[in-house]
Amino acid sequence: xxxxxxxxxxxxxxxxxxxxxxxxxxxxxxxxxxxxxxxxxxxxxxxxxxxxxxxxxxxxxxxxxxxxxxxxxxxxxxxxxxxxxxxxxxxxxxxxxxxxxxxxxxxxxxxxxxxxxxxxxxxxxxxxxxxxxxxxxxxxxxxxxxxxxxxxxxxxxxxxxxxxxxxxxxxxxxxxxxxxxxxxxxxxxxxxxxxxxxxxxxxxxxxxxxxxxxxxxxxxxxxxxxxxxxxxxxxxxxxxxxxxxxxxxxxxxxxxxxxxxxxxxxxxxxxxx
Numbered sequence: 727x728x729x730x731x732x733x734x735x736x737x738x739x740x741x742x743x744x745x746x747x748x749x750x751x752x753x754x755x756x757x758x759x760x761x762x763x764x765x766x767x768x769x770x771x772x773x774x775x776x777x778x779x780x781x782x783x784x785x786x787x788x789x790x791x792x793x794x795x796x797x798x799x800x801x802x803x804x805x806x807x808x809x810x811x812x813x814x815x816x817x818x819x820x821x822x823x824x825x826x827x828x829x830x831x832x833x834x835x836x837x838x839x840x841x842x843x844x845x846x847x848x849x850x851x852x853x854x855x856x857x858x859x860x861x862x863x864x865x866x867x868x869x870x871x872x873x874x875x876x877x878x879x880x881x882x883x884x885x886x887x888x889x890x891x892x893x894x895x896x897x898x899x900x901x902x903x904x905x906x907x908x909x910x911x912x913x914x915x916x917x918x919x920x921x922x923x924x925x926x927x928x929x930x931x932x933x934x935x936x937x938x939x940x941x942x943x944x945x946x947x948x949x950x951x952x953x954x955x956x957x958x959x960x961x962x963x964x965x966x967x968x969x970x971x972x973x974x975x976x977x978x979x980x981x982x983x984x985x986x987x988x989x990x991x992x993x994x995x996x997x998x999x
Contacts, residue, residue, distance in 0.1 A: 728784070728798060728805040730791065736817060740808060743830040744785050761833040763886045765896070768794055771829045773896030780832040781805050787812050790826035801829075833886060834899075839877065839915070842904035843922065846874035847948050848997040851919075851926075853912065853964050854881040854955040855985065861885055862893030863986035864953070869897035871990065872997035876903040877919075877950075879911045912964040916950075920969075924948040928968040929992055930960050931981060935971035938995050943972075951992055953985050 733741070743762050762782065765771045768790070775781065775797075784798060784807040791798075791809055798807055812826070843849060850873045855861050861883045868876055876885075882905070884890065885898040906915045916926050925946045936943060952968060954960030965971065974983065974991050982988065 728801060728803050728807050730807045730809060732809045736810075736814060738808075740783070740806075741785065743783065744828050763831050763833045763891060764888045765829045765831055766827070766888070766892050768797060768827055770891060770896040771827065772797060774829070774831055774899050775800060777834075777896075777899035779834055779899055782830045782832055783808060785810065785815070785828040785830075787815055787826040794827055837902060837904050839904040839906060839910075839918070842875045842902045843877070843919065846902075848872050848874045848993075849877060849919065849924065849948075849950040850875075850989065850993070851877040851879075851915070851950055851952045852882050853879040853952060853960055855953070856881075856883050857956055858883045858887040858890040859893050860956060860984070860986045861887075862890035862898065864989045865890070865894040865897045865901055865903075867986070867990040867993050869894075869901045871993035873901060873993060876901055877915065878903060878905045879915075880906060880908045912952075912961070912967045916952075916964070916967040919950050922948065924950040925970075926950045926952065926968045927996075928952045928954075928960050928965050928971045929973070929988060930954065930965060930971045931973060932965075932971045935973040937975045938972050938992060939975065943970075945996075949996055951989075951996065953989055956985060 744764060765774050781801040783805060784801070786794065786807060786809055788809060788811070791807065815826070850864065850868050852861070852864065865876065865885060885903060891898055919926055925948065927949065929951055952960060952964060954964070974988055983991070
């Protein structure tokens, strides 16, 4: 296992990546070429390691130091393990770390759009989602319910944000994703998908929207579902670039669901087969 360092001072600079740097700083300030992300809990760290994400340092309490000895050993002898008591970890991070294990990891380079959608048959496209919790939840549903890839608009929140990684349960490392280049969203991005044989469907209300279980809906082999931002939804340009609008049938006068919930329902019905 890597060398263990039991730290007494919370202001030790070796703990900066775990608590004192913002997500923006983690993405670029620590290293010129690549940023850093923070994964929390043994399960998420295991998923990240299996996906090839490179660990840089661990932070654990005494209990997790013993319980996760095998995992820490897999990371390599050169990766340091910093140990703090539970109460000190809570002070450092600002909340109770219930699972007692954090890992600072090298941020993987983003993949190009063409590489991510090549060979995919089910694609989720997100336009300007700003809530990292929603992004993480959507990735978890995408992984569980058949999405092959996720495409993000330039203004979409970072899937490798610390909270997004935690909420996704590490699936942000499993589902291939790409961010559309500025100037290509939505017209060129959706045009490229359509040229690859995708039907592009907007999950959006409208007089011409049809239920996702409408028997007249032509279910092609390749399907791309678009989800809009938490407030205004999909932009007019994105809606115009889609083939059809789809809605989830509702009851009791409810007109829509949170994007995390609606994406799970849509994936289950349109992606899982």
